[in-house]
Amino acid sequence: MHSGSTVASKNLAIREDVVRRLDQAKRPGESYSDVIARHLDEKPTLDAALAYARAHPSTGKDTLTPRLREIRRQTDESFEARRKRFEAMP
Amino acid sequence: MKRCLDSTFLSDLVRGVPAALDAAERWARDGDELTITSVSRYEVLLGIELERSESRREQWRAVWERFAASLPLIPLEGTAAALAATRQAALIRKGRRAAVPDLFIAAAAASQGCDVVVTDDRDDFDRIGLVKAVRP
Numbered sequence: 328m329h330s331g332s333t334v335a336s337k338n339l340a341i342r343e344d345v346v347r348r349l350d351q352a353k354r355p356g357e358s359y360s361d362v363i364a365r366h367l368d369e370k371p372t373l374d375a376a377l378a379y380a381r382a383h384p385s386t387g388k389d390t391l392t393p394r395l396r397e398i399r400r401q402t403d404e405s406f407e408a409r410r411k412r413f414e415a416m417p
Numbered sequence: 418m419k420r421c422l423d424s425t426f427l428s429d430l431v432r433g434v435p436a437a438l439d440a441a442e443r444w445a446r447d448g449d450e451l452t453i454t455s456v457s458r459y460e461v462l463l464g465i466e467l468e469r470s471e472s473r474r475e476q477w478r479a480v481w482e483r484f485a486a487s488l489p490l491i492p493l494e495g496t497a498a499a500l501a502a503t504r505q506a507a508l509i510r511k512g513r514r515a516a517v518p519d520l521f522i523a524a525a526a527a528s529q530g531c532d533v534v535v536t537d538d539r540d541d542f543d544r545i546g547l548v549k550a551v552r553p
Contacts, residue, residue: 344475373445376483377430377438383476384433391477392428394464399424399518402460406517 336360419450421491421526423536424457424464426553431461431480440553453484454491454525456518461485493521497528504547515545523547 341349341359352362369375385391422430422441429437444451465481468474493501501524508515515523519541526534527547534542534550542550 344471348475348479371483371486373441373451373484373487376480376487377442377445379483380430380433380480381435381438383480384435385431385473385476387473389428389432390468390473391432391464392425394467395424395428395460398460398463398467399516402518403516407514 418444418447418533419452419529419531420444421452421454421522421529421531421534421548422457422488423522423534423538423542424460425537426535427453427457427461427484428464429553430484431465431477433480437553450489452489452491452526452529452531454522455493456521456525458485458490460518491525491529491531493525494528497521497524500524500528500547504545508545513544516541520545 349359349362352366353359354362357365426437430441441451461481462485465474465477468477501520504524505515505517505520519538523534523542523545524547531548534548535553536542536550537552539550539552542548
């Protein structure tokens with residue numbers, strides 16, 4: 328815990344969406360500094376990622392997978408168009 | 418076993434699909450090494466960033482950051498690039514050109530000793546033939 332310490336402080340500009348995430352990550356009695364420090368100290372693990380994903384399932388229609396397929400298709404088209412241009416060069 | 422997770426499977430993880438989470442958990446428990454390529458890292462993050470719903474985008478980003486930070490990354494380095502080029506040339510000669518992202522993933526996975534690519538698009542990877550493809 329860092330709250331209550333006498334270390335110097337600085338004002339930071341934080342995006343609203345990040346503030347919302349900090350609020351969600353705060354444990355009882357934690358300050359924003361505590362949350363940030365805790366996350367910096369934590370080594371990300373697959374177990375933690377899986378637990379987080381399990382606790383935050385997506386609802387509604389799957390829009391991500393079709394988009395990933397489209398991204399892949401467009402990336403391939405872009406590469407292929409370039410290859411054809413090279414092939415057509417004398 | 419060393420598994421390379423393709424983007425469609427990563428999509429399932431990001432969306433919290435129980436079957437995908439269970440499979441990843443089981444593989445990790447069995448001592449398998451789970452990895453991702455830089456191609457999938459690009460695709461998944463782009464897919465998330467293009468999501469129109471802000472709340473969903475934030476939710477997926479928060480989940481993805483955790484997976485991206487915890488899964489070892491396989492880059493597309495020199496050996497993989499050369500492997501991809503020679504295999505693509507052979508496929509083009511046969512009139513069976515591979516989709517470039519699939520090819521890059523297969524070559525990166527093969528160059529780093531992955532045993533399998535976990536994907537919903539098994540046929541595409543089978544055609545490339547550099548690494549065995551399995552469905553989740």
